[in-house]
Structures are given as C-alpha cells and as structure tokens.
Amino acid sequence: MIDSSLIAFNKPYGVICQFSEHEKHATLKQYIALPQYYPAGRLDTDSEGLLLLTNDGQLQSKIASPKFKLPKTYWVQVEGELTQRAIMQLQKGVVLKEFTTQPAKAHMMPTPTQMWQRDPPIRERKTVPTSWLSITITEGKNRQVRRMCAAVGFPCLRLIRVQIGEFNLFHSQLELGKWQAITEQNLYRNAVKQK
Known part of the structure; x- marks a missing residue:
C-alpha cells in the first residue's frame, strides 16, 4: 500500500483507461496493482503520457472539473x-x-x-x-x-x-509504463490538502 491518494502514470499508446479487462486493449490493471484507484480525467486509448489516478472521490472530481482550470x-x-x-x-x-x-x-x-x-x-x-x-x-x-x-x-x-498543472512528466523522469505517488501540491502552487 502507498501513503498517497494520488498517483501519476505515464500511459503507453494503446492502453485503455480502465481496470476491467478489455477484449482488444491492455488496461491499467496490467500496470497498476493498487485497489480503489481510478483515473481523474481521461486520456484516449490512442494518446500517450500523463494520467492521474486517485482513491479520493472529492479529489477526482476536483482534478477532472473544468471549474478548477487545471x-x-x-x-x-x-x-x-x-x-x-x-x-x-x-x-x-x-x-x-x-x-x-x-x-x-x-x-x-x-x-x-x-x-x-x-x-x-x-x-x-x-x-x-x-x-x-x-x-x-x-x-x-x-x-x-x-x-x-x-x-x-x-x-x-x-x-x-x-x-x-505543475506536474511535468519529463521533469519528474517518469518512465513509460511506470507510476509514482505524488501529492496535490505537485499539481497546484498553492494547494490546499484535501481533508
């Protein structure tokens, strides 16, 4: 178990943003063995790069919401x-x-x-x-x-x-197909930690 409600994943091309099995595509399950984490926002199957996942419903809504203009x-x-x-x-x-x-x-x-x-x-x-x-x-x-x-x-x-936000794939040296725990402060300059 990790001590973070937020992770960053460098998604390869062709991976579908779901954990349940898919007949044609690899899924997040092949890369991330963490229970109760879900994508915060989308990244199409034919797109690559940074995907955020969280086990905190409020944080998921906040990151995905256009209101927060991330x-x-x-x-x-x-x-x-x-x-x-x-x-x-x-x-x-x-x-x-x-x-x-x-x-x-x-x-x-x-x-x-x-x-x-x-x-x-x-x-x-x-x-x-x-x-x-x-x-x-x-x-x-x-x-x-x-x-x-x-x-x-x-x-x-x-x-x-x-x-x-402020989190950059290359500054963090996050390799393709790998994930790392991050904090909300990594996304926002003046982040308020979720309660």
Missing part, C-alpha cells in the same frame, strides 16, 4: 508543415461542431529528443512532412486537441500529454 499541456505531432496562421487560430479559439474552444497556449516546437519510441510507430508518408507543437488547454472535451488540430488543417499523428 492546465494540461500536450506535445502533438501533426501531418504537414505547421503555419503561424494555424498557431494563431489555436491561440484565439477554434470553432468546433458543438462549441468554440477557449484560447489555447500554442507554439511550434522542435522534434522532442527525450521522447520514447511509440509502439506501433505512427504512419508516415515520405512525401508529407510532419511538425510538432506544444498546446496547453484548460478544458477537456472529448478528443479536443485532436479536433482542434484537424480544424486548423493539421491532422494529429501522435498526442502526448506531458503536464497537468
């Missing part, structure tokens, strides 16, 4: 050469089918060197270049970042969540 940062590999126009659209907010996104913090970035290899690798076309961007949002609608990228003309090939 920023989430993603590194995104997209198809094509990113343009400044697309970045500006992401920064202003993007009109999607049922809502307009809040303005995002977004910028182009070089190909990350500390990134693990994805298994399986992304589909690449020799004639089409790829680009990387960093995007930070405070919402968390279904497949939002993927939909935002597609809406500005750059389909997402790979999506890695690298940070939630």
